[in-house]
Amino acid sequence: MIIEKFNPDSRENKTNHLTTEFVVVGGGLAGVCAAISAARTGTQVILVQDRPVLGGNASSEVRLWALGATSHMGNNNRWSREGGVIDEIMLDNLRVNPEGNPLIFDTVLLDKVVAESNITLLLNTAAQQVHKSDDTTITRIDAFCSQNSTQYSISAPLFCDATGDGLVAFNAGAAFRIGAEAKTEFNELLASDEANTELLGHTLFFYSKKMNKPVSYSAPKFAYTQEEIGAIPRCGNIQGHDSGCKFWWIEFGGVKDTIYETEDIKWELWKIVYGIWDYIKNSGKFDDVDNLTLEWVGTVPGKRESRRFEGEYMLTQSDIVEQTEFSDAVSYGGWAIDIHPAEGIYSDRPACSQFHSKGVYQIPYRCFVSKDIDNLFYAGRIISASHMAFGSTRVMITCAHGGQAVGAAAAMCIQQNCSPKSLLAPQKMQELQQRLSAVAHGIPGITLDQSQNKAATATLSASSELALSTYESNGDYQQLCQSSAQLVPLQSGPAPLMAITVKATEATQLTCQLRTSSKPANYTPDEILKTIEIPVEVGEQCVSIDFSDVNVGDQYGFICFLANDAISLPLSDRLITGTLAVFNKVHKAVSNTGRQTPPPNSGIDEFELWTPERRPNGQNLAMTFSPPLAAFNVEQVVNGHVRPWLKANAWVSDLSDPQPRLTLTWPEEVTIEQIDMFFDSDSDHALETVLMEHPETVIPYCVQRYRIKTAEGKLIADVNDNHQTMNRLCLASPIQTQQIVIEFSHPSDHVPAALFGIEIH
Known part of the structure; x- marks a missing residue:
């Protein structure tokens, strides 16, 4: 029992004094990602979050879907989903939460953070x-x-403001902006x-x-009327x-x-939301x-914009549109410049109003x-960007993605006892970029x-290498009511000959184009390299497409078929890493x-936008290539x-290979402590x-x-349920061997085993 007598002086709350190496404020x-990225390199991190759950606008309190460069797969940014820690999180969420339950996503985030002993x-x-x-x-x-009535005093050499409103940076006196710049300041013609x-x-x-x-x-009664x-x-x-x-x-x-009128804004949104539901129902x-029935209404509004803080560089509209290359690039974006009316x-x-770039753009460390x-990083929506770029x-x-770059930078600063700005030195920046690249x-x-x-x-040797000669037809056809294309990697030299079986409801012409990107x-x-008009008769027929007089470079090519409602194209269930079909659609x-x-x-x-279909659609176009596309050789796993x-x-292995395997052989024994596979x-x-x-629940391309195994048959690893992009295998004790063999199972009968990279240390 505790009995405390009257005290004429005011009491103070309990205070905990904490010291760490890196403080991240804001748990969106x-x-x-900043906290996890730093913690995984051994840095001691305190993550301070003012809400009961993690995730910010992605949490169950707000329930906005999290997106980035992929933009609902509605832009031209192919293979652009962000990697590293956020990729892990997204793939874990897919594994346990394909229905998109926001409460389960809360637990995915909590699991990821509490798994790190350094946080x-x-x-x-x-x-x-x-x-x-x-x-x-x-x-x-x-x-x-507020839940334990405890005051915290948290000391550290480095801090990251990821609060959204920039509470730490604001209190620290850092320069910031609110609102939109005039077009003349950064020559932003959209402004x-x-x-x-x-x-x-x-x-809300x-x-x-x-x-x-x-x-x-x-x-x-507070709701707006119908x-x-x-x-x-x-x-x-x-x-x-x-x-x-x-x-x-x-x-x-x-x-x-x-910032200061957020509660007033929330009340206005409540009036609107409850009024809209009344309007729907009654x-x-x-x-x-x-x-x-009304199941849930948010109590925390999703906030888009408040302060933006000034860094060593301010990203602008032209950096996005022109895809400026930066020597200190550590992240990237790809969402449209997405501007809403203030009212x-x-x-x-x-x-x-959304305006897309032709591809992804780099974001510099600055x-x-x-x-x-001197010891403050920015992460999240407060980073140094103009209002247009912020869109x-x-x-x-x-x-x-930017947050995890900050975490890696903070860890490097702690390890090398240097300041955030010192990482701008070319050698240090290259080291930071390599640290990030090493974790995909x-x-x-x-x-x-x-x-x-x-x-x-x-x-390196492989039991097989795919030479892509055909996407086998599954028997289904798709009407060419929108222009369609097969996107494939081309190699320097003449373009291959192609053939496709089409169905036509009337005599017409099939217009084919070979396109690339400028x-x-x-x-x-x-860029249209060549257009061919092919006469087509009524019924089913095979047509040949000859672009062989066009020389192409090492880049992706689009085999385009322009819209014609009288024609249908065949589909294939065969999924091949690094290829897909896209459509000029709305x-x-x-x-x-x-x-x-x-x-x-x-x-x-x-420009035109050519985008894929989502699974369970997303089939390729059934067609053949001669000579086959030899774009999937084993040397690429170390490029x-x-x-x-x-x-x-x-x-990529051949699908007919019953036991795909890679063999790595050295002229003499090597010591292996860690194997990373991508x-x-x-x-x-x-x-x-x-x-x-x-x-x-698992991406169908994923092994x-x-x-x-070693050459002697010693089993190094036996993985049966991978769903992640990167697998890091840290061996309990180093091994010495002259050869290892990696045996893969095909993901399915329609998808051959594939590997992007292997790192051995």
């Missing part, structure tokens, strides 16, 4: 104040946990003529579900059975202070809603480093150095109408790329975390079963 995806997680703990030893150095932060304080607003989501009986609904809701022009977009983040356009607050304008739902303008505070960099998986982080154009890779010094590493087919979710037509003088490119980039960059988890496929359901 950017903060989570101390403080939930429900809000950072309140920053303390500095001098003008440019943070020494500690104060934070308070307004004059600078302004208009922002993107907040959104709601979920409904269908019951087995009618459910009545009476709106709360008449008021019906008078909002954008409410004409309402679909009665939509749910969750399909209501992303319920947006408000861009004309207010999105206006009589919607069919089949009697049995619907949100009350605007009579479109709910958003955008993550404060120009003012792309703000999305969650892009934020997460994926920086466009940066290869993994092979000089220390023992696999690169071995003689930037070889892109997947925007903006994708409304990302403002894709098949062709991007920007406003005049906006600095945005005009430093671990995803398609200019070419497939993968060894598999195909289809980085082209978007893995939205909530609401959208996925048809599988799930493999064994590694």
